[in-house]
Amino acid sequence: MSPVLSVDDLHTEIAVNDGAVHAVDGVSFTVNRGELLGLVGESGCGKTMTALSIMRLLPGGGRITGGSVVLGDVDLTALSERDVRAVRGKRIGMVFQDPMTSLNPTIPIGRQVAEPLKLHTDLAGRSLTDRVTEMLNLVGLPQPARRLSAYPHELSGGMRQRVMIARALVCDPELLIADEPTTALDVTIQQQILELIDDLRTRLGMAVILVTHDLGVIAGRADRVAVMYAGRIVETTETHRLFGNPRHPYTEALFEALPENAAGTGERLYSIPGMPPDLVNPPVGCRFAARCRYAEDRCRAEHPPLRGEVAGHDYACFLPVGSAESGPITSLANPRRAVVTESGARHAAADAGTPLLSVTGLVKDFPVTAGAVLRRHVGAVSAVADVSFSVTGGETFGLVGESGCGKTTIGRLVVGMERLDAGTIWIDGTNVATLRGKARREHQRETHLIFQDAYAALNPRMRVGAIVAEPLAIHGIGNRASRLSRVRDVLAEVGLPSGAIQRYPHEFSGGQRQRIGLARALALQPKLIVADEPVSALDVSIQAQILNLMSDLQQRHGLTYVFISHDLSVVRYLSTTIGVMYLGKLVEIGPAGAVYGRPRHPYTRGLIDTIPVADPWARRTGDDGVRGELPSAIRPPSGCRFRTRCPLAQDICAEQEPPLRSFGMDGHQAACHFPLAVSTDPAADRFAPNASA
């Protein structure tokens, strides 16, 4: 059987001010009918440029400089722009990351889905509408006939992505390219969309290229995987072989950097040192050599070809993992592989202290207004509804939940960025909720918030020195010289050279910017740091560096963290206690191991089941996980707010709100009328220590 698409030695360049970025540099792969190929890599590795090269949709300055892209029997690189247009949307469909910006907000979705049909087929009138309705039905949009005239803003994120998929598939393409199709979506929606893509490719028998940075997404769905690094494919094989027996050191390092592999053990994560190379002047030899723990002189001089020992598993490495030349001996000798077990110190701190942060009955509503001038109040979004928890000094409290569950609002309330409507927030013996004006501002020294997007949180017109010194300046601490020396100290502490002081934020990489954010947080020596998704915007290897740094700082300074994230494996890795939020309510709280290992609330169970695990052997059945979408917080469901999506819901759930009930002596509590029994299924325990191996 000839492949649907075969890419051979593709080279793509993008012209920039001082040369050309070799974004794709000799990439070859094939995709067969009905096959799902996963293209994984960190940001900037060329995976999206490969996808865009296939579509011939390169950005300005980009051009294909060599190689071929053969679809069926046509070389797309040789076609004229006019002929390529006949291929796009007809023979290749593409789904982009953000469904909101990929849909035109001024055109009803029915017409947007019909657009490719109008361009490429003779369908019109009745038959056109029928085809669109059929397609929307196929992608699981409820009541498609009635939704044809709906505008994108009337649909939720998940529904919009379904519409995008319908539009990509409406002309029956041979190939679907999905570029990070679920990255902008919540974890529960992500699973539904991935399932849909998986299901459609079997039903329609098309080839799919799934571009993603997330190994978990690949593990469950792809037949074959190509791992990209710095514009090249470094390893390609079928999914099970890649996950079971990674041969390229980069692939291996990516797996080791995943926090879920160290969950519960407190082990340091392996972080790939350094950053990907500059693709304007790529290094000679293996491009990963500079960051590779096994690299030898040969790696830096010569480019390793992509080949393997057995058919169907190719890797571009002279010293593949697990072979005689590399193996454990080399890795032992290499000091960069620093894995230190430090679980002892971390848990000891937890049972010693008294609560540093104690929150009781926290309520926050955001008013919803209508009308541009008079601003009538027409309702309120119940962002946080009666939440109580306490955090012991020196420990980490993880707060998880889908977007819109109120976890960020809690973080902002704690650091005083929002006013609460009811409840108390005790920080170190003071109820900060009652403080006003100067006293409140004074107390803000004790807390600090770290933002998700480190770049957005740093003033682009201030030098790093001024940024880190800003909290000192605000509180009038020290003079110029003493501030400067404090800045030097904290920068050293987060692993930045003092040369950074004179530089601007845009000169740093994502991980370094988050380090600057941490340095600013440390400047005033706060007791409590609230970290709102601090690593969500980072690549997995950089994420590991920041997580390691955060736990180092915690141990050195006895810091207390409130760690907010949608990523359960990250929260699991860092937290001693975990709170699970759903629509403004805390539904489950308890020690990290207990909440993950023996979840009592059906929502927690569902969240755990929907996490894409980088393990192709993990149990994956369609019934697991949370179905449907988050209801509106303006009119939250009566009784238990989760009941609309709960598989166990009964009448009482709608009538009575379940209180938090204790399970066991370790402070494990859940708010459910029908708590789950402790699971005896070992597969369900995959977040417990040692189960992920």
Place this chain on the structure above:
Amino acid sequence: MTINPPLPEHAAHVSDAIAAPIEPDAPPKSMWRLGLQVFVANRLAIIGLVVVVLFLLFCFVGPLVHHTEQLRTDLAQANQPPSSAHILGTDSVGYDEFGRLMVGGQSSLEIGMAAAVMATLVGTLWGAIAGYLGGAVDAVMMRVVDTLLAIPGLFLLLLLVAIFTPSTGLLIVVIAFGAWLTPARLVRGETLSLRTREYVQAARMMGGGNRRAILKHITPNAIGTIVVNATFQVADAILIVASLSFLGLGVPPPHADWGNMLSDGTAFTQNGYWWMILPPGLAIVLVVVAFNFLGDALRDAFEVRLRRR
């Protein structure tokens, strides 16, 4: 993994840090330097800059080199075409046209630039305060702007100039009074989006006050809009001075500016006295176009400094 030898306490952390060095050899590039590079690469910007600098030299250094009588009229020498004694001839009262162009340019450029600076300063602060504080303060402050905008600009200028005796100082204030509304509205719009930026929120989270947020975080980040608008303000102000003078309400004689030179010259259009019309007209056009080029180039220069790498 467990057989790895234990490492000194911060070893792993240190390797992480080495892991991500910023290029230690490269000298820190200042934002202004980066912006300058982009600015210099723009040919129109350089043309604009050269024209502006040449005019400044011509008007302020020129009279020191090229001495002419610009106080006493000399009707015997009136309406002379260009000659070796008078490079650009003389006007209807016998002033040397070339020298007059220099003196007139002084008033035009002074008034234009001073009015632009004043309007920009006032407008920026007004807009930033209104936008940052929001709510009732914003509503009141912006209604003031709307009200002033509702009065036709030329009418307001004519009225003010009719009430007070025109002088350079008065013209600056009057023109600035009409011009600050545009930067106020622009900066307010910019502030509305800037105040939701996380670094502004971060400053509030750390306990910073309003003044800090406006002066340290909002205004510097709106600088692109502000400076670009300021250059257009200079061009506009020069044109307004010219139109006021053209209507006879500019700086009083014996002072001159390009507007009233043009106005005087137009009386002689029928006589073919081109040397009274073309030089001041061209000067106005050149300076205005040059400032507009500068504005466009500055916009690009400020953009690039914010671009992510």
